[in-house]
Amino acid sequence: MSSKQGSLVGAVLLGFIANVAFGFIVPAVNELIGxxxxxxxxxxxxxxxxxxxxxxxxxxxxxxxxxxxALLPLFMPILAPILGPFTGxxxxxxxxxxxxxxxxxxxxxxxxxxxxxxxxxxxx
Numbered sequence: 780m781s782s783k784q785g786s787l788v789g790a791v792l793l794g795f796i797a798n799v800a801f802g803f804i805v806p807a808v809n810e811l812i813g814x815x816x817x818x819x820x821x822x823x824x825x826x827x828x829x830x831x832x833x834x835x836x837x838x839x840x841x842x843x844x845x846x847x848x849a850l851l852p853l854f855m856p857i858l859a860p861i862l863g864p865f866t867g868x869x870x871x872x873x874x875x876x877x878x879x880x881x882x883x884x885x886x887x888x889x890x891x892x893x894x895x896x897x898x899x900x901x902x903x
Contacts (some may be wrong), residue, residue: 784823787821794817794832795817
């Protein structure tokens with residue numbers, strides 16, 4: 780490992796924590812910020828930065844998915860009478876966390892590349 784590379788595991792964990800923390804402050808760009816932090820810490824090649832950002836985004840998406848899927852059964856009895864004939868579509872709501880996970884992972888991977896580029900030009 781060269782001096783310009785950090786721990787990939789540490790980068791992913793710190794990127795995930797930044798993603799969650801900035802989700803409360805600036806939710807529109809929290810994935811990019813978390814991914815950029817992960818890519819900056821990971822260093823190395825652009826692919827390594829993208830991987831660090833991607834993994835940080837996937838980790839955040841998994842946590843969000845678990846929360847949504849845990850709460851979903853609580854709301855199904857309330858939503859079923861409201862939706863009427865569309866009640867059969869309620870199981871498709873399980874796809875929502877998957878879509879959010881993929882969006883977060885993609886934005887975090889882009890942030891990882893940006894963070895890696897910043898690291899390449901600032902770390903000497």
